[in-house]
Amino acid sequence: DVKVTQSSRYLVKRTGEKVFLECVQDMDHENMFWYRQDPGLGLRLIYFSYDVKMKEKGDIPEGYSVSREKKERFSLILESASTNQTSMYLCASSFGAPGAFFGQGTRLTVV
């Protein structure tokens, strides 16, 4: 079974902090994705990566950056966390087609 693991289930950070959300997949998938999910808005794509050291902006990249130094790991970075970044963050991976294997989600609260 494909396993996509996100480092934290729940996270509370202060405004202005630098926040790292980590995602690791164990199936040698090329494609990895970061989404955020908000009530009434559904899932929205933040960034994605088709290969190591490659990254592409999704629909809502502002305020975020990503890092993919190794194939299995895709990190989402909030350079200076703000309260409007309080959300559920979901990582996904896939081989070939865009991702249908999701992690368990990280619920981030910025206070």
Next chain:
Amino acid sequence: KNEVEQSPQNLTAQEGEFITINCSYSVGISALHWLQQHPGGGIVSLFMLSSGKKKHGRLIATINIQEKHSSLHITASHPRDSAVYICAVRKGSQGNLIFGKGTKLSVKP
């Protein structure tokens, strides 16, 4: 207008009822996914369809490409089916997934 529309937004059913969740889309797609998200947040892929019908246990998914419509059916529903069901489509052959806003299903004992 959203490219992927789901209905209903919320659905409450009694245990044992037959349930249908609908998904309509307005773009050309190469595949459609049905996803399940439990209250804990994790998402599981139930089906990926490009034509016809798929069945897995009590779950059935159908797609009509000409009508740009898909349905997810749950037979003999159970409280453990309570979750948010999300429809997602892959636009064209290389596009990223576009998600519906989800249908929240509650099955009462």
